[in-house]
Amino acid sequence: MRYSRALIPTLREMPSEGEVVSHQLMLRAGYIRQVARGIYNYLPLGWRVLQKISQIVREELDRVGCQEVQMPCVIPAELWEQSGRWQAYGKELLRLKDRHDRAYCFGPTHEEIITPLVASVVHSYKELPHNLYQIQTKFRDEIRPRFGLMRGREFLMKDAYSFHATDADLDREYEVMCAAYQRIFARCGLSSCVVEAATGSIGGRSSHEVMVLAETGESEVASCACGYAANVEMAEKRRKETVTAARDAASIPAVRKVHTPGLGGVDDVVGLLGLTAAEMIKTLIYLRDGGLVVALIPGDTLLNEHKLQTAIGADFVTLADEAAIRQLTGAAVGFAGPIGLPRVVEGIGAVTVVADHAIAQMRDAATGANETDYHVCHVVPGRDFVPDQYADLQSVVAGDPCPRCSDGRLAIMRGIEVGHLFKLGTKYAKPFAAQFLDQDGKAVTMTMGCYGLGIGRTAAAAIEQHHDDRGMLWPLPIAPYHVALLLLNGKNPEHRAYADRAYETLTTAGVEVLYDDRQERAGVKFADAELIGIPYQVVIGGKGVETGSLELKERCTGDARMMSLQDVTTTIHETLAHFRRGGPDVT
RNA sequence: CGGGGUGUAGCUCAGCCUGGCUAGAGCGCUUGCUUUGGGAGCAAGAAGUCGGAGGUUCAAAUCCUCUCACCCCGACCA
Structure with a gap:
């Protein structure tokens, strides 16, 4: 992409809207613009990041046997009445009427659609299990949306629903999904952890959240060196014996x-x-x-x-x-x-x-x-x-004894909840009569799991975890572009021809290049490239043109090296491959 | 929903308390010249229903009432 043709409205000053870094930087770097409270336009850079994350999610879910579908966002009220949530869900559910005065809602989650779909199509234990997912715009009329994409009312979310013949099979799938989530976040270049969570209003037997650790996170996590980790909402501590307990x-x-x-x-x-x-x-x-x-x-x-x-x-x-x-x-x-x-x-x-x-x-x-x-x-x-x-009514605090091991102490950290896994059991399968015939020809209710992952929130979490005072520091796999090609002196025809060739060559080699061919001063180009957080800069200036080499500068370290075009391509591809294999922890 | 706050140019904000001439600044934008490895300099220029409605007044961005939008603090959640 040539910067001169790109819609990247960066702002020199911080817009007054944003409170947290990710929100401020997304506004300032031209990734998003607000339309109404909790509702945003995704500008080209922002949308590219969301697409990158979505693609990693797809690859990792497909790899463990999930299948992508797409459900409607407008859902008839009857389905929600059938599950009982038309009454139970409250004001967060955006309710609509069509021209015939029929009631609908804008889907905040899709158990009510997927369950009857599977129920109508699957009839035998031989056809189970299934795990179906979609990446879709949801709407929850949040009481208080804030922090940009971190907590919008309209948001992009991946939701998956699995259907099983037995609880054991659900347990197995739950573990598979848990592992897939960890791979997804590792591939996005984010350090994450899985914590025990409260089941909340969705209900069910068991629930875990996947947290990206960040100072600005809204959730608090209690964890111990032994591996115990839980949302503080439900974290426990080992009960102590009271000193006076022995007295009669x-x-x-x-x-x-x-x-x-x-x-x-x-x-x-x-x-x-x-x-x-x-x-x-x-x-x-x-x-x-x-x-x-x-x-x-x-x-x-x-x-x-x-x-x-x-x-x-x-x-x-x-x-x-x-x-x-x-x-x-x-x-x-x-x-x-x-x-x-x-x-x-x-x-x-x-x-x-x-x-x-x-x-x-x-x-x-x-x-x-x-x-x-x-x-x-x-x-x-x-x-x-x-x-x-x-x-158990107590809140845990840092230093409380761990409930799982004998001598561990709990630490409290902040995190951003980017994923949530639930074992739903038959909560939705029952009201929608999602049944199959088992080997004995007996009708049995399916057992279900559901697995959410906030795409936009993941992008926000990535910024919270990776930024500096100049701007964003995208991990390469989810960066909007791999390389910012900076032509410092656009008036010099020799330099321009050189940069044009580099752009052609890199692009052809599969490197995603944002080519800054604008008539701007060098400082402006550096500042913009750093603000929008492109992981690498290829700088075309006085230095390399005569010798036929290029300067490759790493955004997060500032390290610069002279190298050939071929080496630039190789560096990018190797780093990407590294992330794909499970990723380094780049925190 | 309760509590607090803000709406003035594309962005950040001053002016409002104490009403008064063509409503200001910085950044951005347009044009020209100079400059060109870290957000340039000079010159000229475009750009605002002062969130909206009503009221008070000779006169309202400024005072009063209503209203809308947005932001922040608490309960909801990917």
């Missing part, structure tokens, strides 16, 4: 009220009572659909709202306001405790008490008295109060 409850005196004026927080109270935070029971009050939840955790730990929500099966949980807390406890905020709470609060609903597992181990604890300016000591869980439920 019978030896502990009765509950005693203590005056603690104005000391609402755990840190304030421990000083007065002469206790450690671990000996306090922290009482947090949450509003949920149809009631209140009282969550009890040790005073030195943090509550994980995701775990709380999952444990009680709530649609949502949100910290209760002061009025609700007063209504429940009869006290000011900071003096709530589990003893003597009402079971129902008028006008709000039922009260559920959930305690962390660690609470069951506690003896002689202190907690709020449900009376302003008072706490209670010598509290024994089980003796003085009985929670409705025990569950």
Whole structure:
């Protein structure tokens, strides 16, 4: 491509829109332009990158036996009613009506289409398994889209759905897909890791996320040297034995009220009572659909709202306001405790008490008295109060003991979720009657897996992981062009002829060249090539023209060498081949 | 949905508080000359319904009301 004919609207100044590096650079380097919130035009450079990533995804999925299909993006409501998600999915589902006033939605995911398709076509165990995928534009009317392609409402996604006769077969395919994902990201030049994840609203038995590690990632991952890695939403830590656990409850005196004026927080109270935070029971009050939840955790730990929500099966949980807390406890905020709470609060609903597992181990604890300016000591869980439920409610923090190995400590890292794998089981196969006849002629429901991979998000993640203060640093396999051919002095006919020949030769040899033939100063050409992140520059200037050689400069290191055209071609092809074999970790 | 903020030239922004002449700057764009291995210099020039509607006023980018769009902070997710 000749730069003089290319649509690459780079900006010298940073547009005000972008917050994260990938978003800023994509705007500034002319990769994307916003149309509406969370909706973007992909300009030529941006689209080339998305195509490169898509192609790697295709190659790796085809290689493990997946088949590409294309489903509609507009889907009749009946299908979603059949799975129950027309009601369940909520406002994120973009709903439309056609001229006959029939209801449709713009597909945010495609279980509702693929399942009846396979159900109608596959009838025998001999025809299973299948793994079908598409690369398609999806729409989710996100509450808050942000960060450019990282979280758009309209986005390009690869989604795959596998269908199996047995759970064992699904398990096997799940492993295959997991490995394929890791290959895909390695081939894209990204370092990634697979973590255990919450199943969320899609449901099913098991779920893993593939994360690209980056400072700006929206997800937090807890990991241990032993190989354990999990999204912090559901990460666990090894339970510790409480120091007082051995003491017999019978030896502990009765509950005693203590005056603690104005000391609402755990840190304030421990000083007065002469206790450690671990000996306090922290009482947090949450509003949920149809009631209140009282969550009890040790005073030195943090509550994980995701775990709380999952444990009680709530649609949502949100910290209760002061009025609700007063209504429940009869006290000011900071003096709530589990003893003597009402079971129902008028006008709000039922009260559920959930305690962390660690609470069951506690003896002689202190907690709020449900009376302003008072706490209670010598509290024994089980003796003085009985929670409705025990569950894991704690958030892990860096340094917590690993739940899988004996001496590991958890580290917390940030990552960008680029892929998500689910074992769906029969959640969708059942409502769509996706059945087959087994060897005994008996009708059996298929078991399913689904595997998402954000194409646009992968591009954004690549920039988050690979950039410097001058611009992007694309890994070669997903760069929009391999080489920026920079003709520094366009007025010199000899130089121009030389550059023209180099462009011809490289292009013919299969190297993707962006030929900067513009009437611009050298500085402008270097700056643009660096901003848009082309991995290699071939510089045509005074240096090589007389000797017939070229200067090849590597974008990420700045190293420059004089070499022949043939050597340039070889360098590019060898580097590409290297990535194709599984890729170096270029972090 | 709740909280905060911004809309002025292609981009970044000043002007608004305290209303007042042809609405400004830098970058970008056009033309010419010079320059040519790191975002050039000089000269000339084009370009804005001041987000929209209504109101107050002799007079509104500026004050008031409504509205729209976008951005940021929380809950959703590839």
